[in-house]
Amino acid sequence: MSGSEEFIRPAMSRRNLLLAGTAGVAGAAGLIHSSQALAAGPSAPPGGTSAPPAPSEPLDLEPSEVSAMALITRDYLGTTGCKLYYEPSGNPNSFTFNDTFYNQLSSWKNFIYNNAPDSWGWPSRIYSYGAYVDKPGMHGSGRAFDIGKIVYKNSSGTTHTISMRYDVWHGGSNAALYRRRYWGAAASFARRFRHVITYADNSTHHNHIHADNAIYGSTTDCYYSTGSTSQTYIVQGCCRVVWGLGTALDGDYGPETERHSTQVLRRIGRSSGNITNKYNFRAFLTASFRKAVGTQSY
Template structure:
């Protein structure tokens, strides 16, 4: 038995994907279930392992100069993560503030970063779950799809944020990924690490994000099926042309330019 109580063998790991329960939460709540925020599917999809070794962790209590709050209680507190991952988060925060036009961050609510959760990038301190961002002008960008549902203005802000995150973190999991992500956006760098990357049309995660951005930020009529079919491809190309993006989405430059256009759209 592993520490989380799930019996996992190498044979099973290579023949099927285990359902991993429990989003990141307070460090003392390792391996537990936390109601609606349980269920991150955040290990590399083809390379799940039973447990991940924590990397050297550092404590951080702010992001982009804003205090971190535990989304469940609203309490300000610190969280632990790999220091290089914290640097990535800070680079994202600076980029988001610069591109979004919403002003400085004043609060960031989260379900957590490092947690002793077997099979998860949270265990390595290389994952983070976003709840709500608050900006200086009072604007809130909420990832709580579970509380507001099909609200167009909120969806536009949500997908602008998701686009910004996807520029920095290869795995950006939204409410479209599965029901377990209806109350937060999960990010990790489990596949890309600390390297740059472009769009992967074979990645369901990437395509779902592009389809959400195309529909709710750019107003394009595309499906939400996770497949890079002709209608999605054509809509993406139209947006690229509209914004003067000449690089391919598969390139780091083209992907970044597309996502910046989405994050900065008003």
């Protein structure tokens, strides 16, 4: 990637043409506002009676007022071509979201579509442990999502998987592949959401990545706080696994993390500054996802 902060796919690429039919159907339905709020309870797993257990909130969570907001229930993300599944059972499922957060997630899905290899096709399935859960915190307002797996499918039916199931693959023969894609996915979430919690944070997150919009859910608001352990894990995980720099995964921003992340920035065409510059941080995250999934080698 050159000095550009973000990769933008042309509006009518081959894959956009492929998805045009489903996008038109879902466009209006995906933007339901508060006047159409549903009195929805927690999403129960198929055949179950209660919502999936919620993970602990991030340790570096900053205070955030949670006010009454519209909730919507969906069995797809963004377009009907991207279906939602309950990870423990593997079955199709509906989840309940705050409507603003849902639209932010849909924008994230567009990012991982636009920045994956053309040969992968589009994200056709997203497996989750849940969004809204009847409890305090971001899950209790439908503003958090726990993701276990992303499956892409192309027009010939070939699939490619990004798995967040560290608990499943970390000791397996394909661990290196899945680990690289994992940290690329973490970078894609961090490109939009301030709170992204990975397996490096604690054992609760060994089977999913948690994302919420407690602070922001916008690419234009994205910045790096060196005091955030969770953000630093993602920077270090990308430097170590995606870029092969051997960076220590300790959650502390220090000289090594600064040096290695700056090496990545120079490699992708950012000619000055370090990762504490918000534009450099955004470019680092975008490039890390693209390299992790094989879109661009840099």
